[in-house]
Amino acid sequence: MAKKKVNVALIGTKFMGKAHSNAFRQVSRFFDLNVEPVMKVICGQDPEGTKDAAANFGWEEFDTDWKRVVNRPDIDIVDISSPGYMHAAMAIEAAKAGKHIICEKPLANSLKEAKAMAAAVKKAGVNNLCGYTYRFNPAIQTIKAMIGRGDLGEIFHVRACYLQDWIVDPEFPVNWRLQKKYSGTGSLGDIGAHIIDMAQYLVGEIGEVSAAMQTFIKERPVIEGQATIAAKATKKSAKKGVVDVDDGVIVLARFKGANTLGTFEATRFAPGKRNQNCIEIYGSKGSVIFNQEDMHKFQYYNIADPPHLQGFRSIHATDGAHPYAANWWPSAHLIGYEHLFTHEVYEFIQQLGKKKVTYPTFEDGLRCQMVLDAVEKAAAKKKWVTVK
Numbered sequence: 168m169a170k171k172k173v174n175v176a177l178i179g180t181k182f183m184g185k186a187h188s189n190a191f192r193q194v195s196r197f198f199d200l201n202v203e204p205v206m207k208v209i210c211g212q213d214p215e216g217t218k219d220a221a222a223n224f225g226w227e228e229f230d231t232d233w234k235r236v237v238n239r240p241d242i243d244i245v246d247i248s249s250p251g252y253m254h255a256a257m258a259i260e261a262a263k264a265g266k267h268i269i270c271e272k273p274l275a276n277s278l279k280e281a282k283a284m285a286a287a288v289k290k291a292g293v294n295n296l297c298g299y300t301y302r303f304n305p306a307i308q309t310i311k312a313m314i315g316r317g318d319l320g321e322i323f324h325v326r327a328c329y330l331q332d333w334i335v336d337p338e339f340p341v342n343w344r345l346q347k348k349y350s351g352t353g354s355l356g357d358i359g360a361h362i363i364d365m366a367q368y369l370v371g372e373i374g375e376v377s378a379a380m381q382t383f384i385k386e387r388p389v390i391e392g393q394a395t396i397a398a399k400a401t402k403k404s405a406k407k408g409v410v411d412v413d414d415g416v417i418v419l420a421r422f423k424g425a426n427t428l429g430t431f432e433a434t435r436f437a438p439g440k441r442n443q444n445c446i447e448i449y450g451s452k453g454s455v456i457f458n459q460e461d462m463h464k465f466q467y468y469n470i471a472d473p474p475h476l477q478g479f480r481s482i483h484a485t486d487g488a489h490p491y492a493a494n495w496w497p498s499a500h501l502i503g504y505e506h507l508f509t510h511e512v513y514e515f516i517q518q519l520g521k522k523k524v525t526y527p528t529f530e531d532g533l534r535c536q537m538v539l540d541a542v543e544k545a546a547a548k549k550k551w552v553t554v555k
């Protein structure tokens with residue numbers, strides 16, 4: 168029997184637009200869905216680029232007017248993969264139009280916007296997902312289940328870092344990710360948000376924080392158009408633009424109602440660390456270590472192992488026994504970054520219409536935003552701040 172179709176509109180044509188398009192294109196080829204997603208329309212700002220994106224990524228139509236797109240009666244799902252400063256307006260409009268919504272992380276550029284977005288989807292009763300995509304790694308899902316079963320016992324320490332190096336060169340041009348009006352914060356919201364979400368997902372809510380934020384290079388060359396994160400440093404340019412967001416951030420945290428301490432580091436100034444998204448969790452019964460640069464594995468130490476076998480073991484998490492893995496390739500034939508988006512889209516589509524869902528929602532996005540907000544306040548005041 169033919170499956171019911173759900174029509175998707177995607178806003179965003181760049182890095183995330185490409186990643187989400189790929190996920191929508193692949194999902195029904197590898198996963199048995201209840202409904203069939205149709206890649207109806209992609210929306211971007213520049214007509215030529217958006218037309219090309221539609222053709223390259225496999226969308227039926229293209230448009231440059233996001234309001235028109237989110238209000239189309241034939242659209243069921245709106246996927247917001249644009250920079251943070253547009254999230255709130257788009258998501259609130261889409262919620263009012265009764266659309267189910269996927270929105271990239273961080274949910275918004277401010278706590279106020281995030282609250283309004285969470286309230287809008289709640290009022291509209293639509294499904295909503297905030298794109299904390301790294302949760303959808305079989306390794307992370309396995310760690311989540313281990314912690315849920317109590318395999319690590321009482322958690323004492325969470326150590327997480329997200330280290331990149333794409334703007335170490337002072338000649339790297341200014342772009343939207345380095346400007347507060349577009350991105351809200353710098354390394355904090357862009358990559359720190361991932362590790363804060365991950366810690367809250369795996370371990371529990373963060374209750375209070377102390378932090379320091381630093382902008383290492385305060386002015387950068389301005390170039391024509393938008394410099395992407397893959398841009399190469401340009402020749403010395405006479406025109407300079409201000410960087411008014413953090414280049415690096417460190418956070419100390421206490422978890423709510425728990426005997427747990429956390430440390431978080433996010434930076435774009437760690438030469439050689441291209442995309443090291445790492446979390447270490449130490450508990451009374453054992454420990455786990457995960458690093459996205461080696462994303463198909465994690466390390467597990469079990470205190471109960473016999474003394475002569477004590478040590479970290481490396482678990483390959485793309486065996487058929489691990490979540491999602493059997494949908495792809497035979498055991499240990501590996502999956503990559505793009506598969507995480509397919510898992511995300513799979514969960515969203517499969518759980519359409521459900522009230523209780525297993526993926527990160529706008530509520531989770533808001534919970535992360537509350538921590539981001541507290542971090543900014545703690546850094547500015549040089550004091551511990553309670554997460555409200």
Ligand code: SOE
Nearest residue numbers: 182272331357358361396442
């Ligand atoms: C750039 O720092 C970036 O693409 C982030 O925006 C993503 O969220 C992260 O997953 C990888 O790095």
